[in-house]
Amino acid sequence: MKVDVLSINGDTIKFSVKGVDEAFANALRRTMISEVPCMAIDDIFIFDNSSVFPDEELAMRVGFIPFTTDLKKYTLPEKCECKSDLGCSHCRAVITLDVSADTSPRTVYSRDLVSEDPSIKPVSPDIVIAKLAPKQAIKFEAYARLGVGNVHAKWQPVSMCVYKHETGGDKSGGLFIFTVESTGCLKPEEVVSEAVRILVEKLNTFQEKIRRGEASDEIVEFEVSEEVGRGLYSVGAGDFEEEEGEESQE
């Protein structure tokens, strides 16, 4: 195997691998796209929104803002020890916004978001969230969490992740030239390393289960409700109270 880093330019890395097969290259590519976690706003409680956007639209716009991510500091909510719905300081960062336009129109940018954790902030300060007319205001509290692209595209750490296979005509399996562009949430080389670690971890789990002869009796088909539930937004403080009520009934 031969690995060559060809260039690192801002958020883009180019590297080549020789001596691996298509399955290896494709597993790496697919993992980078859909299984490397990054931060995005997941829950939002809107206290005031008199902008032209309905709450849902505002929540979606905020959800798609890429945030810088610290994978050492945060864990995926489902793997966090706190087991709580709202999370703890290891699995979420609170982001707030409180803006209003007084006498003249105002554009609200991602730089107006206030994060409790300085390491979790929008990758660019210049992303437009909304434009406010005089006397309009937006006020919310949002929770940024780690998640994976499998669940929702807002958690996809790469804006481009492709490889070119140059076969070269010999039996070596050819050369794979990767181009990976990070959204800015992680360094592009971090995305690559993390993907490899995730794959190794999966293979470890698989091996362990086979060795121990551990197999569940049945795999329930369409066990998707929980997965789909995550990645949707809860909008408004009112919804939140309803959710709590439902849980106490269970």
Added chain:
Amino acid sequence: MKLNIVKRDQDRIMMEVGDEGHTLLNLLQSSLLRLKYVKMAGYSKPHPLMNKSILTVVTNDGKSPEEALVEAAENAKIMLNEFLSDFEKQILFTEINREKQAS
């Protein structure tokens, strides 16, 4: 990841792998097919909306399919770890070069 053994004969295993798809199974399949004693290895996804795959392995030479699965996973891990250490060395090298250029 959930595993469910559907069929287990003398030299054949057919198992459901829950929560995994092409990413892991294609890697495993290719790694299995490199083993000399694996007669057949393949997987299918019963439905695109179901998050599970069905993996089948047939072996010969008196080796069990479980042995094949463990060895195939091990070989894939070796490849991945080799890639990771080479890659990280290269990154370190690139960073040092960059610092030299900056200073």
